[in-house]
Amino acid sequence: MTALQVxxxxxxxxxREVLDGLDLTxxxxxxxxxxxxxxxxxxxxRCVAGFIxxxxxxxxxxxxxxxxxxxxxxxxGYVPQEGALFPHLDVGGNIAFGLGRSxxxxxxxxxxxxxxxxxxxxxxxxxxxxxxxxxGQQQRVAVARALAPRPGLVLLDEPFSSLDAGxxxxxxRAVVRALRTAGAAALLVTHDQGEALSLADQVAxxxxxxxxxxxxxxDVYLTPEHPGVAAFLGSATLLPGEAGPDGRVDSPFGEVALxxxxxxxxxxxxxxxxxxxxxxxxxxxxxxxxxxxxxxGHDATIRVRLSDDVHVTARVxxxxxxxxxxxxxxxxxxxxxxxxxxxx
Ligand SMILES: Nc1ncnc2c1ncn2[C@@H]1O[C@H](COP(=O)(O)OP(=O)(O)OP(=O)(O)O)[C@@H](O)[C@H]1O
Numbered sequence: 146m147t148a149l150q151v152x153x154x155x156x157x158x159x160x161r162e163v164l165d166g167l168d169l170t171x172x173x174x175x176x177x178x179x180x181x182x183x184x185x186x187x188x189x190x191r192c193v194a195g196f197i198x199x200x201x202x203x204x205x206x207x208x209x210x211x212x213x214x215x216x217x218x219x220x221x222g223y224v225p226q227e228g229a230l231f232p233h234l235d236v237g238g239n240i241a242f243g244l245g246r247s248x249x250x251x252x253x254x255x256x257x258x259x260x261x262x263x264x265x266x267x268x269x270x271x272x273x274x275x276x277x278x279x280x281g282q283q284q285r286v287a288v289a290r291a292l293a294p295r296p297g298l299v300l301l302d303e304p305f306s307s308l309d310a311g312x313x314x315x316x317x318r319a320v321v322r323a324l325r326t327a328g329a330a331a332l333l334v335t336h337d338q339g340e341a342l343s344l345a346d347q348v349a350x351x352x353x354x355x356x357x358x359x360x361x362x363x364d365v366y367l368t369p370e371h372p373g374v375a376a377f378l379g380s381a382t383l384l385p386g387e388a389g390p391d392g393r394v395d396s397p398f399g400e401v402a403l404x405x406x407x408x409x410x411x412x413x414x415x416x417x418x419x420x421x422x423x424x425x426x427x428x429x430x431x432x433x434x435x436x437x438x439x440x441x442g443h444d445a446t447i448r449v450r451l452s453d454d455v456h457v458t459a460r461v462x463x464x465x466x467x468x469x470x471x472x473x474x475x476x477x478x479x480x481x482x483x484x485x486x487x488x489x
Contacts, residue, residue: 146207147172148298148330149193154202156192163188165354166202171298175321175331177341180351181377186334189351190300193332194223207297222291222299222329227307229287230275236261236286237271243294260289263323281312288320292327299324299331305340313337317344338378342366350374368404372413372488380418380446382457385487388412394483397451398431402480415482418446421459422476425467430474433457435467449475 149171156164163185169176178186191197193204195216204211211219222243230239240260241253248256257271264285275283284304291299304320305313321344324331335341341348342362349359350373357371358364369375372383386396390409394401401414424430433449436456445466450456459475467473 146297147205148207149176149332150203150205150208151189151193152203154189154192154199154204156188156197156199156202158188158197162200163354164192164199167354167356169349169356169359171330171332171347173330174346175324175333175344176347176349177333177335177345178349178351179335179338179341179377182336184351185354186336186351187302188354190302190332190334193219193298194221194300195219220296220298222288222294222296224284224287224291224299224301224304226302226304230283230290232275235272235274236278239275239286240271240289240293242290245294256293257289260293263292263326264289265319265323280308281316284308284316285319285323288323292323292329295327296329299329301331301333303334303336306335306337313340314343342378350377352377369415369482372415372484375415375482380458380460382416382418383488384414384416384455384457386412386414386483388483388485396477396481397455397457398475398477401477403483404480405483407483407485410485411487412483412485413488415484416457416477418458418460420478420481421449421457422478423447423449423459423461423467424474424476425465425471426474428474430476432472432474435469435471435473438466438469440466449473451475 151167151169154164154167180186192199206219237257240257244253258268261268266285305316308316348362348365350357350365352373358374365374366378375381384397386394388394388407388409392406394403396414433451435447436450437448439446442463444460444463446458446460448456448458
């Protein structure tokens with residue numbers, strides 16, 4: 146059964162339209178809605194949850210049309226930003242909150258214990274209050290609370306954004322394991338591309354209230370259908386190129402191969418940082434001057450000026466980073482994604 150089907154969805158705030166006709170199908174697993182701040186991700190989530198009424202379109206949850214249905218009748222779990230646990234209830238009380246009064250005390254306790262285990266949290270946490278938990282634990286409790294009534298679909302709004310990088314990854318993996326074991330599909334809103342690519346089965350890339358591309362993490366990264374997707378995912382530079390009638394493509398790196406042929410004329414080339422090989426020995430390849438270095442520990446990215454208006458970003462190992470101001474030689478590895486026209 147399809148967990149969620151959104152078609153032709155339009156919605157906004159007051160007179161301002163934010164969602165511009167969205168279509169999305171979530172069969173099962175985790176779907177990440179990825180996009181820059183303000184593109185409409187939370188608005189979409191709140192429409193699905195029932196907090197915003199769409200101006201047009203259809204939302205089906207487990208096959209049932211839910212537009213006009215109260216949030217609590219939609220069969221969903223909702224994890225808001227920052228978890229938003231009830232501060233006056235202990236963890237057990239928070240998790241059991243959604244179970245309703247018809248569930249007896251022993252059954253509530255069993256379910257709380259089961260959910261703490263599912264979220265890989267110690268059982269003793271049940272008696273603590275939210276302020277006695279770490280940020281990561283609070284987020285997992287918020288997910289446990291959402292899963293308690295056994296929803297078929299869980300909506301997560303930037304659930305890990307307040308956590309530091311290491312904890313974010315660990316919490317993300319634990320939550321995805323819990324969702325899978327519980328058999329719940331999930332819509333995960335995030336502006337963090339690493340989180341979307343590493344956690345989700347399907348990634349929906351959004352810009353200005355529209356989906357630019359919906360596909361597997363590998364598809365949206367390796368075969369972006371739109372330059373906006375390419376530029377948003379990973380460190381990519383969009384460069385000008387020219388396709389000849391014989392299929393050859395000229396670029397600032399000389400002749401390059403494309404992943405798919407393009408008609409003769411201007412093309413926009415997507416150069417991923419990891420596709421640019423940097424050599425300190427500037428005798429062969431395209432020469433450029435290192436202008437910026439961003440060091441990440443395991444690796445670094447460098448911004449290289451090829452000419453006054455052409456810059457490219459390259460990824461290099463954390464050891465052997467060229468100094469700012471030095472001349473390096475660059476070569477492109479593998480075929481490039483290209484789009485007809487100058488779309489930069
Ligand atoms: N309650 C509101 N009233 C008026 N405008 C709003 C309201 N909520 C959001 N907006 C506007 O709607 C647009 C989309 O907001 P939304 O919160 O859906 O974006 P988002 O992609 O989730 O952003 P972020 O990643 O920053 O949370 C933004 O321009 C925002 O300013």
